[in-house]
Amino acid sequence: AQSVTQLGSHVSVSEGALVLLRCNYSSSVPPYLFWYVQYPNQGLQLLLKYTTGATLVKGINGFEAEFKKSETSFHLTKPSAHMSDAAEYFCAVSLDTGRRALTFGSGTRLQVQP
């Protein structure tokens, strides 16, 4: 069965500091991996996704993530945090199976301190 683990339910950084949100997955077949962001009182928006090919994926708002098969990880990073990055972030995995579902991690709330 596929699963996703996000380490740290809350992460706090200073404005201008590096953002690192961790995601590990378990999968017996090559996964499709996603990061979504949820701003207060809104739905989830796609930040970036990994399907095949280049393991470093660039997304919107300066975020990027690197797929590391050996570590079964897909950590999300941004070199310099902005106040507007404060939100909840979800990692998700999809397998090419009949159900075609996305399985989500439990989320990481990012706080950005001025």
Add this chain to the structure above:
Amino acid sequence: EAQVTQNPRYLITVTGKKLTVTCSQNMNHEYMSWYRQDPGLGLRQIYYSMNVEVTDKGDVPEGYKVSRKEKRNFPLILESPSPNQTSLYFCASSLKGGNYGYTFGSGTRLTVV
């Protein structure tokens, strides 16, 4: 504008009173799904549909029903709501399923008292 529209955004109801949350997408997507979001648990899939008249259970289907009579609409029905169904609900659609990513609605916050 390509979007998934859910209604209502907020709903307070009493135990046992049947309710329907509507979901509509304008992207001609084949795949639609309902999720519930609870603190510390992330999003869990309730039901999904791969196309018109094709629906199936997700991870937490108990107490819910769905139908897919038209491609664009995928309503979520709670025939006898209970307090443990108090949650934030999201409808999502996708061209053909998870590998393509989802487009989410804005959510429906349901409180059952």
